[in-house]
Amino acid sequence: MHYEKYEDQVRIGKQTDHSRQNRYSPYCDFIYYHSSRHPELLLAMRVLKPGKPSRLVVTTHGWHMSIPPFEAMDTPAGEELVLEVDMRGRAFSDGSPDCNGWELFDVMDAVAYARQHYRDWMEDPSLVYFEGGSGGGGNAYAIIAKFPDFFAAATAMCGISDYAVWYEHDAVGEFRDELDIWIGHPPQANPTAYASRSGLALASNLLTPLLVCHGDTDIRVPVEQARMYKERLERLQMSEGMEYWELEGVGTREHWGHATPRQLEEIRSRSERHRTRHAKPIDIPVRGRFTIGGYLFTKRFSIVLDSLDQVAEVEYDLRGKKFLVSTPEGGPCKYTLELFEGKQIEERTRACSSTII
Template identity: 30%
Template sequence: MKCNKLVSITLLGLVSLYVSAKQTLPLDAFAMLPAIQQVSVSKNGERLAMLRATSKNGDYIIEVHNIDNLEAEPVRLGAERMEITGFQWLNNKKLGVVFRQNIQDGNKNYWVSKYAIVNANGKGDWLVPFRSDNQANFTLLSSLPGDEDEILLEYDINNNRIPDVIRFNIDNGRSRTVLRGNTQISGGFIPDSEGEIRAAQGFNTADTTIDLYARASKEDNWVKVKSISPKKREVFEFLYFSNEDPAKVYVKATNGEDKAGIYLYDIKSGEYSERLFGLKSVDAGSVVLSSKEKDRGTLQGFSYTTKHPDVYWTDVNEQALQESIETLFEDKFVRMVSRSEDDNVIVISTRSDKDPGTYYLLQDKRSLNKLGEVFPLIEPQHLSDVKYISYKAEDGLKIPAYVTLPSKGEKPYPTVVMPHGGPWARDVVIYDEWSQLLAHHGYLVIQPQFRGSEGYGLNHWIAGDNEWGQKMQDDMDQGAQFLVEKGLADPERLAMFGWSYGGYSAFVGSMRDNNIYQCTVAGAGVSDLARINATLHDSIFLRELQRPTISGVSPLDQVEKVNIPILVIHGDIDQRVPVEHSRLFVEELEKLGKDYKYVELEGADHFSNTLYYNHKTEFYSALLDWLDNKCF
């Protein structure tokens, strides 16, 4: 059976282009939005749904295919005014579809998200939960075992700004409240495998803590398990309830250690088990559980991330299935992203530094067919190897990093230091569009996991507190120096490029004494620490936990120190880091006669999933031109 027709419509109309492996790809290859965003099969294995692009700008639709006849014309589901961003099978007949739309109202703009339920055969009307509420904002918590027509939603049903838990019928639209939120328990609801809400969280205004609650059963009282304080920051997170002992809950916690591990917490006794899983080098990730109806919630393993995400399996059958599939794709990161209840239909996703993403369909554990590539114009020969390394900071702290080697040129290479956003985040590089774009054009790229990055233990995380533009910045510079010492980076051709917190780092990088860089590129960067701290007020978590950690160099106060050329890029409707951060910085650059260029992306918000084809084309053109012709 051949499945090429599944992707033929995707390729037609996206771009008519062929480039040999030895040539430099046009920007379209990287700037076009993914041809396929998501693939999923129904639980009975009879239907396959795919979220795919119809143009270089996305314009996504859902195609629903019959597994028995994949070459037949699919059912196509789309929207005229709103953008489809995702879907999930709610049962074997219905899909839940997520939409979004950007609304611009005078000087304000905001994203509106909607959720609708539709028959997979395309027949009948779309069902919109709480249709009368134009601002309805809810979260799907869970399907319900034994009842394929009902789901659990988190939604403020009585409009008191406190979420509740609602049982919603996807067939007739009826709903009933199963749990009222209150001032103590006000969100973060977690159901057990039976659909009973048994964990939640709230904000304690008196102690300025985030309090986590659980109960041993639906009849038991809520027990406060943990208070998370900004004064004593630690990792603690409910994961899921144990099927084997329902009164116990899996938690991810540091529990007195540096690296977070996974434990079972006994809600009745308040005691922890021995550490079930943990590593010396990185934090544990989560529990891996069965999603099948027959053994829903059963533990299968523990996830973690070193160079890339991985699983320590406790279920030998699941491990055997995963390993047998991995043998089909050498040197690839392989995931079963969707599967039928009987495992006779499995959707497989592969990725690697040389594979931006490919989907396959495995049937009856024998027949394997390609469904399509995420970026069909990029071939393995166009991409570069990525290495996972570490080096020592000036004070001896170990700094992990990803290094993407250029696909052309000779050592020592022109080099770009590319710090991630957050800064409470970390890179997980399997395929990274920006570093591969730069490497394709001859640049060595290093992505340092500087102090303040998450995932490498509590000490590494906390070491970044109030070190913005100081030790955090030193960690990045040390990464460049490390590559220089190894003979890989040319000390006369060093640049820094980053987005969000990385953009902040590029602002700071443009004004350091004894500067090692020849230029920087600041994308959507924070320039004013006082301003960004003020914008954190709306989020309880960020206000109480992160804001006390943000101090150091405020670039807007020191523009006179800028001593190298700087390219500034920002979206004009950025809601996370308002565009004023870049506009004010550029105004000062202009006043002081500094060497700069400013590019403002019309209609672009902060995060990468709001950068469309026209934004990326303008952005990538400016970035490469700056590095090629201004920096080096």
């Protein structure tokens, strides 16, 4: 694990079009692929290969950062197959960042590409794991809520669970500039837009075993972000789905400031053990309820609201093919529902109320 990729110490300038070509070496490749949601966008990832077939782990970079550039490697980069995803709008990828909007789908597209082109490096292509820190930790909280049965386990390190609280407590203002642009307004102007992107507001969707690590003196992402998430799960009586580790005296303006080498190694080993303990795919209940933050994708169905800035609830019954979608305020919204039955996809676009397919 390279902790510096979460610290925002190095920012890579935007790459030009003529440099966009796949590059390969024995244990590190740099790959470009197209977004399935927005095919006009060319996206990038770095693929780090192990010495033998292993787990598939996906990670995203820090808030201001991008993935590292291509580096030819003649020896294994580690013991796992790792996809380092450069989300839209960063140094190597087209588009614009949108703070846990469609940029999270870039991760899904990276996995789809890897399953097709790197299958021989995977022990079990059905098992996918996520790990991220700082901005990537914020991605972790949200991605397991918007794709609740996709990841077998996830690790969120020094992550943002509530972007509105983070915005208001950003004393320096180093993150507000991006939030104003990436979401489109400050939280007081549209609190629902911030909720739809925050793992805290979507915590009731948790099915993925989650490991949370956070230093209790972190300045840039205060530990309250982890504590709020933990407390929300406790109120929901869902805390058994999370392993929580707060590192005493760790954190400065660097997330792991004052951490000892032993503590850094313990973070790495805990994350790996967490993945080892959870080696089976997640299945959603036949009947249940999810909160939709802009969109929700499961293996059985998906619901996309007409705006990423909206939040809704769905009560569903897969046996009866019944879906009731409503907003917390009871106001109107439109959505697209897709039901996946084998290779068939049924699609309906409706206004919020009740839907029976």
